Amino acid sequence: MKVFLGGARGSFPVSGPDKMRYGGDTFSLLVEGRNGEQVLIDAGSGVRQLKGRLRAGGTVFFTHTHLDHLIGLPMLSKTWPRRLILPRGGLREVLARVFSPPVWPVKLPDAEFPMPAEPMEVGGLRVGWHAVAHPDGCVAYRVDEPATGASVVVATDVEWQMMTPRAQDAFALFARGADLLVFDSQYLPAEYAAHKGWGHSTWTDAVEAARRFGVQKLWLMHHAPGRKDAELDALAAEAAAAFKGAVFPTVETMTEILHE
Ligand SMILES: [Zn+2]
Ligand SMILES: [Zn+2]
Numbered sequence: 001m002k003v004f005l006g007g008a009r010g011s012f013p014v015s016g017p018d019k020m021r022y023g024g025d026t027f028s029l030l031v032e033g034r035n036g037e038q039v040l041i042d043a044g045s046g047v048r049q050l051k052g053r054l055r056a057g058g059t060v061f062f063t064h065t066h067l068d069h070l071i072g073l074p075m076l077s078k079t080w081p082r083r084l085i086l087p088r089g090g091l092r093e094v095l096a097r098v099f100s101p102p103v104w105p106v107k108l109p110d111a112e113f114p115m116p117a118e119p120m121e122v123g124g125l126r127v128g129w130h131a132v133a134h135p136d137g138c139v140a141y142r143v144d145e146p147a148t149g150a151s152v153v154v155a156t157d158v159e160w161q162m163m164t165p166r167a168q169d170a171f172a173l174f175a176r177g178a179d180l181l182v183f184d185s186q187y188l189p190a191e192y193a194a195h196k197g198w199g200h201s202t203w204t205d206a207v208e209a210a211r212r213f214g215v216q217k218l219w220l221m222h223h224a225p226g227r228k229d230a231e232l233d234a235l236a237a238e239a240a241a242a243f244k245g246a247v248f249p250t251v252e253t254m255t256e257i258l259h260e
Contacts, residue, residue: 001125001143001150003180004030004053005254007046010157010186010200010222011068018228023251025049026068027156027222029182031143034260037123040081041141041154047072049254051079059083059122061129063156064138065094073108074099080109087129087139089115119144130174132158133167134199142174150258153178153215156222160184160205162197168212175213179258183209185220185248188235203235207243217245217256 007013007025014024026044030053033039040050040060045068047054056079063069065086073095084091092113099108119128124147129139132155140155153175163171175181186200201209203220210218220239223232232248239246247253 001034001145001148001152001258001260002032003152003256003258004032004050005046005182005219005221005249006030006049006072007044008219008221008223008249008254009046009068009225010184011225013045013068013071014225018230021229021250022223022227022232022248023254026071028072029154030054031125031152033123033125033145034148035124037125039122039125039127039143042069042156043071043073043076044069045072048075051075054079056080057082059085061127061141062086062091063141063154064134064136065091066136066157067098069156070095070098074104074106077109080111082112084111084113085116085120086113087115087118088137128174130171132171133160133162134158135197138199140171140174142178145259148259151178152180152182152258153213154182155209156182156184157199158184158201159197159199160201160209161192171209172212175209175215178213178215180217180219180256181210181213181215182219182221184222185235186222186224191224203239204242207239207246210243210246215245217247218243219256220246220248
């Protein structure tokens with residue numbers, strides 16, 4: 001299994017000389033199985049980094065429909081997916097609202113909007129999902145490759161501290177033992193109180209979740225739009241000291257190979 005992260009920024013895309021190392025594109029992540037099968041999770045602006053690798057006719061799974069996770073979808077025109085999936089449904093209607101004049105001038109190509117039973121098989125990949133705390137609802141995804149034992153859990157937008165102990169336990173059961181956990185780390189612990197209920201976690205929540213889940217490696221992402229490279233460098237060092245497998249992926253290190 002190969003995992004490619006297209007963008008690690010949260011809320012909206014940013015750019016600037018102080019945001020070069022960790023990048024400014026919003027979330028999109030591609031999981032590729034050993035036979036080349038592909039699962040794309042979300043289509044934020046970071047999908048532009050993945051479209052050279054993406055083949056047409058694939059499947060896109062959406063965690064939720066906030067703009068930072070949809071905004072790159074029109075960029076897939078040449079590699080347009082066959083299936084677009086939002087587990088709770090209603091995706092066709094949301095996309096029709098966002099990508100239609102006068103908000104967006106070009107109509108999206110047709111696609112299927114299935115409501116699959118969980119888990120869903122995509123070639124040799126098995127995709128499961130789990131509801132997490134976030135305004136308007138959101139899911140985390142787990143992609144397993146039974147043939148190699150590789151697994152990744154993707155929790156882009158989740159407010160860990162808003163989940164009850166019971167909900168955290170259920171999430172831990174879902175994510176247990178994954179090789180790689182990709183987790184929301186929008187806030188510093190000191191920023192959280194002012195943003196309670198906004199739907200995001202701190203990097204220390206992400207570390208706590210990684211420990212509870214028993215994962216090997218943790219990618220921290222969905223960085224606050226204003227967070228600068230130098231600040232993220234400092235957080236990366238702190239997080240790595242707190243949890244051995246913690247990494248803030250830079251644009252150079254947004255690829256991971258698991259159990260090939
Ligand atoms: Zn988001
Ligand atoms: Zn969101």
